[in-house]
Amino acid sequence: VGPGLLGGSVHLAVRAAGLGCHRVAVGRNPQRLQLALDADAADEVTTDFATALDGADLVVVCTTIGSFPAIFERMAPHLPGGCVVTDVGSTKQVVVGQARRLLGRSTQFVGAHPMAGGEKTGVQYARADLFDRATCIVTPTQSSPRSAVARVEAFWRTLGCRVIRMTPAAHDRAVATVSHLPHAAAACLMRLADRSGHLDLAGAGLLDMTRIASGDPDLWVDIFATNRRSVVASIDRFVRELTALRDAIDGDRRRRVRRLLDEPRQARDAWIDRRYQRDEVEP
Amino acid sequence: VGPGLLGGSVHLAVRAAGLGCHRVAVGRNPQRLQLALDADAADEVTTDFATALDGADLVVVCTTIGSFPAIFERMAPHLPGGCVVTDVGSTKQVVVGQARRLLGRSTQFVGAHPMAGGEKTGVQYARADLFDRATCIVTPTQSSPRSAVARVEAFWRTLGCRVIRMTPAAHDRAVATVSHLPHAAAACLMRLADRSGHLDLAGAGLLDMTRIASGDPDLWVDIFATNRRSVVASIDRFVRELTALRDAIDGDRRRRVRRLLDEPRQARDAWIDRRYQRDEVEP
Numbered sequence: 391v392g393p394g395l396l397g398g399s400v401h402l403a404v405r406a407a408g409l410g411c412h413r414v415a416v417g418r419n420p421q422r423l424q425l426a427l428d429a430d431a432a433d434e435v436t437t438d439f440a441t442a443l444d445g446a447d448l449v450v451v452c453t454t455i456g457s458f459p460a461i462f463e464r465m466a467p468h469l470p471g472g473c474v475v476t477d478v479g480s481t482k483q484v485v486v487g488q489a490r491r492l493l494g495r496s497t498q499f500v501g502a503h504p505m506a507g508g509e510k511t512g513v514q515y516a517r518a519d520l521f522d523r524a525t526c527i528v529t530p531t532q533s534s535p536r537s538a539v540a541r542v543e544a545f546w547r548t549l550g551c552r553v554i555r556m557t558p559a560a561h562d563r564a565v566a567t568v569s570h571l572p573h574a575a576a577a578c579l580m581r582l583a584d585r586s587g588h589l590d591l592a593g594a595g596l597l598d599m600t601r602i603a604s605g606d607p608d609l610w611v612d613i614f615a616t617n618r619r620s621v622v623a624s625i626d627r628f629v630r631e632l633t634a635l636r637d638a639i640d641g642d643r644r645r646r647v648r649r650l651l652d653e654p655r656q657a658r659d660a661w662i663d664r665r666y667q668r669d670e671v672e673p
Numbered sequence: 674v675g676p677g678l679l680g681g682s683v684h685l686a687v688r689a690a691g692l693g694c695h696r697v698a699v700g701r702n703p704q705r706l707q708l709a710l711d712a713d714a715a716d717e718v719t720t721d722f723a724t725a726l727d728g729a730d731l732v733v734v735c736t737t738i739g740s741f742p743a744i745f746e747r748m749a750p751h752l753p754g755g756c757v758v759t760d761v762g763s764t765k766q767v768v769v770g771q772a773r774r775l776l777g778r779s780t781q782f783v784g785a786h787p788m789a790g791g792e793k794t795g796v797q798y799a800r801a802d803l804f805d806r807a808t809c810i811v812t813p814t815q816s817s818p819r820s821a822v823a824r825v826e827a828f829w830r831t832l833g834c835r836v837i838r839m840t841p842a843a844h845d846r847a848v849a850t851v852s853h854l855p856h857a858a859a860a861c862l863m864r865l866a867d868r869s870g871h872l873d874l875a876g877a878g879l880l881d882m883t884r885i886a887s888g889d890p891d892l893w894v895d896i897f898a899t900n901r902r903s904v905v906a907s908i909d910r911f912v913r914e915l916t917a918l919r920d921a922i923d924g925d926r927r928r929r930v931r932r933l934l935d936e937p938r939q940a941r942d943a944w945i946d947r948r949y950q951r952d953e954v955e956p
Contacts, residue, residue: 564871572882578914580937588847589944593788598881599855607934614922625919631861636908639897651890654863661872
């Protein structure tokens with residue numbers, strides 16, 4: 391559902407994995423559906439959920455999370471028995487709750503968040519290897535049928551993902567710190583640098599630090615809105631860290647400033663080494 | 674003075690520009706001076722300032738700013754009349770004051786900050802094109818002789834820099850926002866992400882945003898210490914921006930959140946376009 395960068399890449403990766411599936415793309419926009427066909431990112435396209443879900447084994451919801459409630463409502467009457475549903479949404483507590491409420495308790499929904507993508511959106515950027523070595527967090531709940539969890543995890547592994555299982559709440563807390571807070575920080579840094587009137591003096595450092603601020607604002611409004619509590623807590627912790635560094639600089643406490651810079655430097659170097667060993671490629 | 678990444682690159686660029694200078698590298702460490710000779714980043718090396726400055730036309734101080742006072746003191750007795758002195762220090766008000774006090778009022782010192790470098794330090798990483806298209810901020814004062822300002826600006830232009838003239842105070846305010854604040858933010862983000870225990874979930878976004886946190890902590894302690902007031906003011910502004918976004922998220926004010934994300938997105942896109950047009954290369 392949703393023939394964009396992620397939906398298209400799911401279909402291209404399914405084909406590349408040789409699963410022999412019949413791949414149906416469903417969306418609202420006939421032109422984008424045609425693009426999906428042109429990119430070989432679907433065997434069949436339709437705007438109609440009844441057609442799309444007829445005989446479906448697995449549904450992957452790949453739209454922006456703001457449209458999930460409407461899509462779940464339209465899917466619900468047409469879901470075949472035994473069909474498993476997963477998604478690619480960037481937050482999980484709200485999504486899992488919506489699925490339970492709108493798809494019905496008997497539906498085999500298992501939330502997922504493959505951490506892949508980019509600033510460029512649209513099926514024309516879809517790639518068969520988008521999920522290769524990406525981390526995919528799968529978020530079952532106590533009521534998720536084991537067989538559905540196993541199928542969803544196997545599916546993401548087949549597309550190349552490293553699968554990690556977490557509760558929806560633990561997922562949302564973790565990504566607030568490592569993904570949502572960096573986005574908030576990038577946007578605020580970019581605002582300040584722009585207003586300073588000295589952007590022409592900025593170099594690669596600021597360029598790299600604000601890259602993610604080019605992301606789609608509507609997508610990020612939805613992410614922040616559906617992970618409000620954890621994002622707010624992360625920003626609060628970040629403000630406390632910044633204030634500690636600010637106070638150490640202001641008080642000319644050089645040893646403390648050094649420690650506040652050296653610890654993250656060492657943590658980053660160790661992180662890079664671990665990534666290098668894991669992926670055997672320069673990160 | 675200082676045969677490292679910047680000092681070595683100055684000498685390599687001088688040679689590449691065909692200026693026909695006799696290039697003398699002065700430093701404390703004989704092994705590093707030998708590396709400079711091996712890299713063709715000097716015609717002559719010495720640990721002695723009297724030898725190094727004998728007959729010198731132009732001195733470029735390329736050590737970390739923390740060592741500037743000691744170096745200015747050692748240089749002062751040996752500076753030939755008419756010799757112009759410049760530097761590559763990342764902050765300018767403190768440095769310009771130290772030069773005036775320690776080199777003597779009659780010395781023709783004109784501060785400079787070529788915005789080039791990288792996380793890797795050492796003369797073995799020096800490159801003749803390090804300054805190519807880099808911005809170099811030159812910071813004369815009212816007492817700087819015009820001829821010295823002209824010579825220093827011409828020198829940095831010859832190495833490939835785009836030269837911009839600012840007062841030391843204006844320089845320090847500008848780089849606090851576009852360079853020093855991003856470093857503080859990168860260090861704090863990295864600390865939080867490391868402590869969260871979920872670094873393994875982080876992707877290219879956090880990797881890019883924390884790249885500059887790998888920089889030499891001693892260098893940054895000096896930068897923050899010599900630009901204290903502007904850095905503290907920048908962190909305070911950043912905290913106010915973050916708090917505004919936090920409050921909008923917390924209050925579920927979606928239109929305001931969208932605006933706080935969309936304005937920096939547009940500002941960044943416009944910045945990228947300007948860079949592209951200026952440099953005619955993908956930034």
